[in-house]
Amino acid sequence: MKLTVWTYEGPPHVGAMRVATGMKGLHYVLHAPQGDTYADLLFTMIERRVHRPPVTYTTFEGRDLGEDTAGIFKTTCQEAYDRYQPQALIVGASCTAELIQDDPGGLAETMGLPVPVIALELPSYQRKENFGSDETFYQIVRHLAQPMEKTPEVTANLIGPLALGFRHRDDIEEVKGLLYEMGIGINVVAPFEATPEDITKLGQAHVNVLMYPEHAETAARHLERVCGQPYTKTVPIGVGATHDFVAELAALAGVEPKTDLTRLRQPWWSKSVDSTYLTGKRVFLFGDATHVQAAARVARDEMGFEVVGLGCYNREFARPIRALARDFGLEALITDDYLDVEKAIEEAAPEMILGTQMERHIGKRLGIPCAVISAPVHVQDFPARYSPQMGWEGANVLFDTWIHPLVMGLEEHLLAMFREDFEFHDAAGPSHHGGHAPKPMAEAGGPAPQTPRSISEAKTGSEEAEIETGTDVMVWLTDAERELKKIPFFVRGKARRNTETFAAERGLSEISIDTLYEAKAHFAR
Amino acid sequence: MNRQAPIQAKTCRDAPILKERGQREVFCGLTGIIWLHRKMQDAFFLVVGSRTCAHLLQSAAGVMIFAEPRFGTAILEEGDLAGMADAHEELDREVARLLERRPDIKQLFLVGSCPSEVIKLDLARAAERLTQVHAPHVRVLNYSGSGIETTFTQGEDACLASMVPVLPATEERELLLVGALPDVVEDQALSLLTQMGIGPIRVLPAPRSSEAPGIGENTVFACLQPFLGDTAAALTRRGARMIAAPFPFGEEGTTLWLKAIADEFGVDDATFERVTEAPRARARTAIANASAALRGKSIFFMPDSQLEIPLARFLTRECGMEAIEIGQPYIHKGLVGPDMDLIPSGPVISEGQDVDKQLDRVRAARPDLTVCGLGLANPLEAEGLTTKWAIELVFTPVHFYEQAGDLAGLFSRPIRRRDLLKLEAVE
Numbered sequence: 001m002k003l004t005v006w007t008y009e010g011p012p013h014v015g016a017m018r019v020a021t022g023m024k025g026l027h028y029v030l031h032a033p034q035g036d037t038y039a040d041l042l043f044t045m046i047e048r049r050v051h052r053p054p055v056t057y058t059t060f061e062g063r064d065l066g067e068d069t070a071g072i073f074k075t076t077c078q079e080a081y082d083r084y085q086p087q088a089l090i091v092g093a094s095c096t097a098e099l100i101q102d103d104p105g106g107l108a109e110t111m112g113l114p115v116p117v118i119a120l121e122l123p124s125y126q127r128k129e130n131f132g133s134d135e136t137f138y139q140i141v142r143h144l145a146q147p148m149e150k151t152p153e154v155t156a157n158l159i160g161p162l163a164l165g166f167r168h169r170d171d172i173e174e175v176k177g178l179l180y181e182m183g184i185g186i187n188v189v190a191p192f193e194a195t196p197e198d199i200t201k202l203g204q205a206h207v208n209v210l211m212y213p214e215h216a217e218t219a220a221r222h223l224e225r226v227c228g229q230p231y232t233k234t235v236p237i238g239v240g241a242t243h244d245f246v247a248e249l250a251a252l253a254g255v256e257p258k259t260d261l262t263r264l265r266q267p268w269w270s271k272s273v274d275s276t277y278l279t280g281k282r283v284f285l286f287g288d289a290t291h292v293q294a295a296a297r298v299a300r301d302e303m304g305f306e307v308v309g310l311g312c313y314n315r316e317f318a319r320p321i322r323a324l325a326r327d328f329g330l331e332a333l334i335t336d337d338y339l340d341v342e343k344a345i346e347e348a349a350p351e352m353i354l355g356t357q358m359e360r361h362i363g364k365r366l367g368i369p370c371a372v373i374s375a376p377v378h379v380q381d382f383p384a385r386y387s388p389q390m391g392w393e394g395a396n397v398l399f400d401t402w403i404h405p406l407v408m409g410l411e412e413h414l415l416a417m418f419r420e421d422f423e424f425h426d427a428a429g430p431s432h433h434g435g436h437a438p439k440p441m442a443e444a445g446g447p448a449p450q451t452p453r454s455i456s457e458a459k460t461g462s463e464e465a466e467i468e469t470g471t472d473v474m475v476w477l478t479d480a481e482r483e484l485k486k487i488p489f490f491v492r493g494k495a496r497r498n499t500e501t502f503a504a505e506r507g508l509s510e511i512s513i514d515t516l517y518e519a520k521a522h523f524a525r
Numbered sequence: 526m527n528r529q530a531p532i533q534a535k536t537c538r539d540a541p542i543l544k545e546r547g548q549r550e551v552f553c554g555l556t557g558i559i560w561l562h563r564k565m566q567d568a569f570f571l572v573v574g575s576r577t578c579a580h581l582l583q584s585a586a587g588v589m590i591f592a593e594p595r596f597g598t599a600i601l602e603e604g605d606l607a608g609m610a611d612a613h614e615e616l617d618r619e620v621a622r623l624l625e626r627r628p629d630i631k632q633l634f635l636v637g638s639c640p641s642e643v644i645k646l647d648l649a650r651a652a653e654r655l656t657q658v659h660a661p662h663v664r665v666l667n668y669s670g671s672g673i674e675t676t677f678t679q680g681e682d683a684c685l686a687s688m689v690p691v692l693p694a695t696e697e698r699e700l701l702l703v704g705a706l707p708d709v710v711e712d713q714a715l716s717l718l719t720q721m722g723i724g725p726i727r728v729l730p731a732p733r734s735s736e737a738p739g740i741g742e743n744t745v746f747a748c749l750q751p752f753l754g755d756t757a758a759a760l761t762r763r764g765a766r767m768i769a770a771p772f773p774f775g776e777e778g779t780t781l782w783l784k785a786i787a788d789e790f791g792v793d794d795a796t797f798e799r800v801t802e803a804p805r806a807r808a809r810t811a812i813a814n815a816s817a818a819l820r821g822k823s824i825f826f827m828p829d830s831q832l833e834i835p836l837a838r839f840l841t842r843e844c845g846m847e848a849i850e851i852g853q854p855y856i857h858k859g860l861v862g863p864d865m866d867l868i869p870s871g872p873v874i875s876e877g878q879d880v881d882k883q884l885d886r887v888r889a890a891r892p893d894l895t896v897c898g899l900g901l902a903n904p905l906e907a908e909g910l911t912t913k914w915a916i917e918l919v920f921t922p923v924h925f926y927e928q929a930g931d932l933a934g935l936f937s938r939p940i941r942r943r944d945l946l947k948l949e950a951v952e
Contacts, residue, residue, distance in 0.1 A: 001599045001615035003571075003623060010580035033639045035553025035672025038581045040900030050907030052900065056881075059549045062673040065643070076548070083881060095575035096639035096673070099606070124575060125603045 006338045006358060008313035008376055012122035013094045014039055015132025019140070019215075020090060021053040022162035025195035026140075027086035029077045031069075031097035031104045034059040046379050047164055056080035058097070070102045077108055081115070088144065088196035089113065090136065092120035116196065118143045128336075130214045130288070130314050133162060137191055138218040144196055147227045148203035154253050155185040157205040157229075159219060160212030161192040166291065166375040167389045168192060168212070169382075174391030175209060175236065181259050182250060191215075203227040207252045211235065211390070214288055214314055237294035239266055239302050239395045264392040266399045270302060278304050278403070282494075284350040285310040286333065286341055286359050287374025289317030291389070293324055295354050295373050298398055300328070309333065309348040311341070313356075338362070349497055352406065357381070369405030474503060476511045483513050498523045537834070538865035540874050542856060547879025550898055551829060551854055552916075553672030554680025555636065556585045560920060561684055562595045564705040565730050567631040570596040571623065572670065573616065573648060574638030585916075595630070597623070601640055612646055613654075620655055624663055631662070631734045634684060637669035664691065664734065676854040678752040678831045678919060681705060685729055688737070689759035692729075695739025700726045700786065701765065703756055704749030707922040714749070714773070714925055717783060720800040721792045729756075740765055747786055749773070749924065751864070752831035754857040771863045774832075775839035775929045776808035781863070804926035811930025812843055818937040818944070820845035822893035825886075828852035828878050829898050829915035834861040836896075836918070836932075838868050844933050848872035849890045852883065894940060911939045 009015075013030060020028040021043050030036070037057050043049045058076045060069050081089065091104040105119020118139050122132050137159075158175055161168035172189055179186060187205035188198045202223060208231035210220045220231040230252045236245035243259075250257035269275065283305045285292050289312040299305040311333025312321045318334045325332035333344050342362045345353060353363045353370040357378040363370030372381060373389075387401075388394040476484070487495050495516070502519035503511050555578055558570045572578045579598035599619045605612040616635075624630060633655070635648045652667040659665065668687035670680040685703065700723055702714060715726055727738030729746075738744075744765035748757060751772050761767060770785035771778045780801060787797050824846045826833040833853045840846040850873040858865065865874075875883070880901075887895055887910065895905055895912045902912040913936055923932040 001573075001601060001605050001612065001619055003597050003619045004576075004579045004600050005594060005597045006583055007576060007579045009576075010584075011576040013577075014580065033553070033672040034549050034551060034676065035555070035581070035639070036577060037548070037550045037900060038552055038556075038585055040550070041898070042584055044901070044903040045899050048903060050904060052904050057548050059547075060673065062642070062671075065673065079547075079881075095577050096643055099640060099643045123603075124577070125601060125606060128576065 004337070008336050008338070008356065008358065009129035010039070010042075011095055011124050012127045012129060012132030012135070013092060013120075013124065014042070015129040015134070016090065016092060016120055016122060016136040017043075017053055017055055018129075018133050018163045018165070019136040019191045020055060021049070021164075022191040023054075023194050023196070025087040025197070026054060027080055027084050027089050028053075028055045029073075029080050029089060029091045029104070029108070030055055030057050030094055031073050031092070031102060032057045032059065032094035033096045034061055036094050036096075043163055046377060047382055048379075049163070053163075054084065054086070056084075060097075065100070069097075069100055070107055073102055073104055073107055074111060077104075077111060077113075081113055086115060086196075088116040088118060088140070090118045090120055090140065092122055093124075095124035098124050116143055128314075130316065133215045134218050134316075137162075137216050138222060140191075140196070140199055141202065141219040142222055144199040145202040145223065145227065146200065148201070150206055151185070151187060151204045153185050154183065154207075154255055155187040155205045156207045156209050156249070156253065157187050157202055157223075158189040158209045158211055159191075159202075159223075159231075160210055160214075160216035161189065162212075162215055163192075164375070164377055165192075165212065165215075166288075166373075166377055166381055167387060170386050170388035171211060171390040171394065173386070174388040174393055175211060178236065178242070178246060178259065178391050179209070179249075182246065182253070182255050182257065184249070184253055184255060203229075205229060207231065207249065209249065212290055214290055214317065235290055235294055236390045237291065237394060238298035238398065239264065239392075240297060241294055242391055242395065259392075261392065264395060266302065266392075266395040269396075269399050270304070275304075275403075278406075281305045281352055281406075282308045282348070282350045283352045283354055284308055284345050284348050284359075285373070286312070286345075286353070286355040288312055288314055288356075289321050291374035292321065294389075295398075296324060296328065298395075299354065299402075302395070303399070303402065305352075308350050309344055311335065311344070342366075349493055351491075351494070352402075354402065371402045371405050474500060474509055474511060477513075480511045480513050480516050483516055495520070535870040536866050537851070537868040537870055537872070537874055538858065538862055540870045543873055543875040545875060545877045545879040545882065547882065549676075549854070549878045550827070550880040550900055551878070552585060552677040552898070553581070553639070554670035554675025554677065554683055555581060555638065555672075556677055557670065557680030557684060558582060558596045558636065559585060561681060561705055561730070565632065565732065565734075567629060567733050568595060568634060569623065569627060569630045569632070570634045570636055571620065572596070572598040572636045572638055573641045573646060574598055574601065574636075575640045576600055578638045578640075595627075601644075606644060612644075613651060616651055617655065617658070620659075620665075624659060631664070633659075633663055633665045634687070635665060635667040636684075637667065637671055637674075639671045639673050642669060642671050642673060666691065676831075677829060678750070679755075679854075681750070682753045682755045685753060686755040686759045688730065689740065689756065689763060692737055692763070693739045694763075695741045696743055697725070697739065697741070698743040698745075699738070700724070700790070701729055701738055701740070701744055701746040701760070702726060702749055703729045703746050703753055703760070705730055706749055706924060710922045710924045710928060713927055717800060717804070717925070718786065721783075721787055721790070721796055723786065723790045723792065745789055747782065748860060750832070751835050751857075751861050754860055757860065769859070769863055771838065771867060772832075772835040772861075773924045774835050774932060775843045776805055776812060776926060777843055777867075778835065778839055778864075779808070779925050779929065780805060801926075808926040808929040812933050815930045815933035815937055816844035818940045819894075819933065821847070822940065823847045823849050823890070824936075825849045825890060825892035825895045826851045826853075827880075827883060827887075827895065827897040827901065827915070828854045828875070829896070830919050831855075832915075832918055833896070834868070834874075835864045837872070838864045839932065840936060841868060843929075844936070846894075846936075849892050850875055850883075850886060852876070852878065854878070894936060896936075911943050913939050 043053045091108045108117045208229050210231045223229045234245040236242040246257045246259050313336045322332045338358045353359045354373045360370045499519040648667040652665045655665040666687045668683040740763045742764040747768045768785050770782045773779040773782040837848045837851045852875040856876045902914050905912050
């Protein structure tokens with residue numbers, strides 16, 4: 001038993017729903033109690049889909065339990081087939097139905113439906129949403145795809161994008177563009193908008209582009225083994241990764257790595273002088289493994305940030321994320337407990353978070369700006385405009401979205417110059433955010449007290465901002481406190497922390513102006 | 526104040542009920558935790574369930590409530606399913622850790638879920654055991670919010686009903702208001718009743734466990750919500766007596782609800798008129814303004830919040846709408862009977878759901894407004910139908926006089942918006 005407040009991933013049947021809802025002509029019959037239909041709203045509200053997910057639930061109740069729940073399943077299955085006439089059915093159980101052991105797969109098989117029926121075994125008490133999507137897509141591919149003669153022209157399948165994905169809709173367009181420039185045709189995109197009939201044609205392609213390993217790696221391996229299709233290992237998020245992807249795919253497909261860089265603006269935007277303020281910004285990365293892996297490289301090599309912490313919530317990818325963290329001289333945080341993530345972020349005290357909607361809330365609490373890079377998604381992650389993460393336009397989008405939460409470059413310099421100005425002061429936050437600017441951590445509780453105080457009281461109203469500095473009570477003298485206030489807010493948290501660490505290491509119990517500047521000199525890089 | 530319906534006129538109470546069984550597109554009772562935990566400030570709701578339960582709570586909340594919420598899910602894992610003894614030990618450990626971290630918690634609800642019920646995890650026994658362990662600081666109660674036992678707002682009913690047996694006894698003649706309403710609305714109700722000289726008035730649930738009301742033979746109670754049947758039955762078992770009335774939605778519903786209580790406490794007509802006259806007039810004006818877009822329009826209620834019948838009464842009688850179908854997850858005539866008496870027969874009254882068949886009826890009728898859950902709203906809008914999501918009716922202050930205009934506004938806004946938007950190409 002594990003106490004959970006917020007979850008990064010839903011149960012595995014929600015992963016199966018994401019595959020089914022992404023596809024067309026497929027129907028999912030889910031043995032589940034009343035109430036599990038809540039999952040429909042994820043698709044209709046968050047993603048604003050215009051159709052209900054193609055899922056029929058048995059919605060059994062307590063009074064049905066002593067009776068014939070298996071009969072309810074069969075009736076539901078037949079009615080769903082009659083009404084929706086799908087090309088194929090997937091059938092399975094949610095967590096509760098798993099316990100009553102009706103075996104939906106076996107029941108459906110006996111019904112003699114005239115279409116393929118694919119049974120899903122998704123262990124709800126061991127696995128989670130991403131396992132569910134990966135396993136479901138694999139089962140569909142395993143049942144429907146066959147080795148086939150390859151298309152005369154060089155073609156590829158794009159596999160992995162599905163419903164409720166983080167920018168999957170736009171990534172598909174961007175990757176299609178990359179392939180077009182290389183002269184590679186698209187055979188099938190799946191699961192996104194593919195029909196079961198399309199899945200039967202997967203084998204025709206020469207190569208698979210694995211866009212999202214968390215949703216389709218098992219299927220990609222299967223297709224490699226059965227249909228002799230190699231698949232790409234690089235996910236084209238960021239400038240460097242997109243170059244690598246083009247080279248990798250060209251080699252696999254036996255074509256020239258041609259690409260058109262005229263739309264790529266990110267490198268110049270990053271080199272231009274306004275961006276110098278980004279240098280060494282301390283960022284913390286958390287999300288799904290695919291996006292974190294890509295974001296780490298972009299953050300360090302393409303934005304000039306310093307990565308001070310990284311991790312992922314999908315344990316299936318713990319190994320590559322640990323290896324990645326070692327490259328960055330860090331220890332990876334592999335957890336699905338958001339309280340652990342919050343603690344790690346507090347300890348790392350980054351200037352910015354690149355995370356999920358969970359981290360956005362953590363950032364709000366701690367007064368740290370955050371840009372969202374990964375699922376789990378929120379209605380905000382489905383913008384009306386074109387906003388891919390992958391490819392050349394994706395690189396441009398990353399630059400814009402990541403700097404948006406920050407104070408703009410010139411503005412940051414002006415703040416330093418005019419920091420005593422009554423309206424142009426640091427606590428006002430980024431000028432382009434109106435009243436919604438995140439409050440800097442050190443300011444969250446209002447003006448700094450005018451008297452010396454122990455730092456254990458200096459928590460400015462939010463106990464979360466507490467800084468652990470050992471057991472000695474440390475006091476900021478008034479002058480030092482006032483001097484600290486003069487430091488621009490975006491480095492103030494770091495200055496406070498460094499000074500206290502410096503003082504603690506030397507066993508000082510009071511912090512004076514001298515201590516502050518000695519610490520500054522000590523930590524100067 | 527003629528509350529007697531003419532005997533010849535058939536009302537909805539006598540109308541045949543279309544009972545359906547099939548796929549039900551409704552939340553389970555766990556959803557109630559989202560508003561209950563804000564109302565009961567020293568309570569924590571610990572769902573003993575699966576990852577699905579945790580995912581439901583965070584999805585139904587829509588936005589995350591990021592002050593550390595006073596609810597969580599103890600997620601059952603493979604090992605817990607194997608041996609019951611272990612599950613109890615695990616639960617004790619999680620509860621101990623939770624209470625250690627949250628010393629402000631005085632009431633802990635162990636909330637049963639579909640999986641905990643299917644494996645027959647005895648949460649009543651666990652609650653008794655944990656109460657002994659953590660007494661006197663924390664009282665541990667249990668109820669079921671599972672989908673196999675409860676539908677959406679029924680979760681609040683189950684929660685309040687679980688509190689009734691442990692309420693202190695009293696011989697006082699007191700009025701008890703039952704149901705978790707936003708403070709602003711609750712205060713208005715208390716103020717109106719107090720002005721009539723009615724008191725003392727207590728509320729269930731109380732904001733803090735130390736303020737829990739007493740119950741006894743002299744307690745009379747009125748429900749604020751039409752889904753509190755089990756709570757009403759539990760209170761009756763403790764000797765309290767229910768005041769039946771239409772529910773306080775709109776000017777008419779509020780007046781009838783107040784009048785029923787006033788009569789019970791012997792308030793004279795002059796006093797009643799004096800206290801209610803001004804807010805009644807305000808409510809009428811506000812409804813007249815907000816309901817302009819609703820007059821003559823048709824409405825179809827999919828079953829969802831259990832508020833459907835009282836709201837249909839308000840919308841047909843005070844806002845000039847025509848009801849095509851009024852669906853409720855279940856119909857408890859002891860509670861909604863007085864509202865049904867006021868709705869002339871005509872609309873289809875349905876109980877339960879077979880969602881595909883019901884959607885066929887919606888498409889055939891093409892109502893001007895369809896009240897439905899979040900899973901159905903956008904798909905129906907995409908078919909050119911106008912919808913009102915039902916969950917907002919549970920979260921928003923909509924009871925009593927001062928909110929009557931807002932309540933009409935919740936329904937008229939989608940219609941006004943439909944008329945306002947000019948998104949098609951100009952010819």
